[in-house]
Amino acid sequence: MNLPQHVRLVEVGPRDGLQNEKQPISVADKVRLVDELSAAGLGYIEVGSFVSPKWVPQMAGSAEVFAQIQRKAGVVYGALTPNMQGFEAAVAAGVKEVAVFAAASEAFSQKNINCSISDSLQRFVPIMDAAKQHGISVRGYVSCVLGCPYEGEVAPQQVASVAAELFAMGCYEVSLGDTIGTGTAGATRRLFEVCAGKIPRDKLGGHFHDTYGQALANVYASLLEGISVFDSSVAGLGGCPYAKGATGNVATEDVLYLLNGLGIDTGIDMDQLIAAGQRICNVLGKPNGSRVARARQT
């Protein structure tokens, strides 16, 4: 076993998580969540998304959230910017790091953002240029890397190709997302093996959903492939472990528990993390989606 000694967790709860919760919450609650997450030791927090609140009411007020958070030294506060308009709004809000996303599945790209993968990548060119001018780092996401709700299986080569384009365009890191959570450990390993042929392993991240309960096994499989960056969502925000149709973001607490058990350093304090997760669940009025958090509360 040659596991990484250090892992960086990218906390996507305030963005990917809250975006998929039915109920929008206040700017004050978002700010508190972000500040509690940075206090817990998270080094990267995706704070919000610069999109039209008509389409994503949960992400309304992202500029206000950025204005009000207590910026902690060394912490990256990222924002999702699906288009140039969003990018400009992010810059105006003082954002220093943004993220863009593409799909590995042609059908998903068409249904989700109404254009081909190639067109979606082209749309990022001006964002990448502007980001360079402003000295803003850009992280890339690829979705549907281990399965597509419309196409079924997705070839690792296809994922690698999209990821390599994002990397070549200037994304400093590309996160591979199992959007529908259907991937298993062997497929996860093959995916990273193939992608590592085009992008250095330390520029790849894993983003797993626990819809089929496979997320932690996939994280472990990824670690065995030398992957050391994982996206996760505090309290499993964005997935509902109790209902049908859960999108199922893996809970940061559960990933941290695995990493702690493996003796891998993250710099994150479990107790503070659990407290932050429970607080936001109370705000949302929903049960905690982290098994570790639930087990600790007994």
Add this chain to the structure above:
Amino acid sequence: MNLPQHVRLVEVGPRDGLQNEKQPISVADKVRLVDELSAAGLGYIEVGSFVSPKWVPQMAGSAEVFAQIQRKAGVVYGALTPNMQGFEAAVAAGVKEVAVFAAASEAFSQKNINCSISDSLQRFVPIMDAAKQHGISVRGYVSCVLGCPYEGEVAPQQVASVAAELFAMGCYEVSLGDTIGTGTAGATRRLFEVCAGKIPRDKLGGHFHDTYGQALANVYASLLEGISVFDSSVAGLGGCPYAKGATGNVATEDVLYLLNGLGIDTGIDMDQLIAAGQRICNVLGKPNGSRVARARQT
């Protein structure tokens, strides 16, 4: 990666699962569950436990269940027999395979069965003798193999020692149980490495609880150690994924999903398995504890 080509799943839902559900169910419902599980392709079903119904009311009627199930050729129908009285009752009920259990933790043994590990093993001697006379196979369980609620960490050497004693006494296979679900992938691998020094790997099984969400990662870690027998509980019976204090048996469906994804043969039909799990959840009036089952129902 040198994964097993075939895995044998030991279905413990009707025993370990139902025993930990608050509400006892009827003999007819148990019979139907066992028959549906054998129809789904499970090759080993732990049907019940021969203990006093005063202590474990959920296991009342195990003899009737054994009398009424449709025995399918090639399927092993096991029973837990904690003592000689239980063993004799099992024999009278026509049981052909039994299981005995010991703890890897001294404190747990004292608190759970009120005697030392050594004494508990001594109590099995007459059972092993009688089993030999009756041509009955005996499976061994060791609990608390990756942590004890009273002692905390449990040394792998201690687990190996107890497992080796059970094996030497005549248990044809020893299942190592992470009773409190605190184990992680690295500890799981070390545990099997150490135990494999005393018992052949193909005589060892893994029994994981998902209390901290680690069960499938631990199953995958075990597979990487060449372990090819796992206990699991249909619909996660015995654990409640929605409540505090979940004991958290890993769901058979979720293990099967992982194994299917890895291309490992089990002979089990997922759809029939999910149907059996959902039916028993309806009887119990509780939500399904399998993530795969919930995802498939959307």
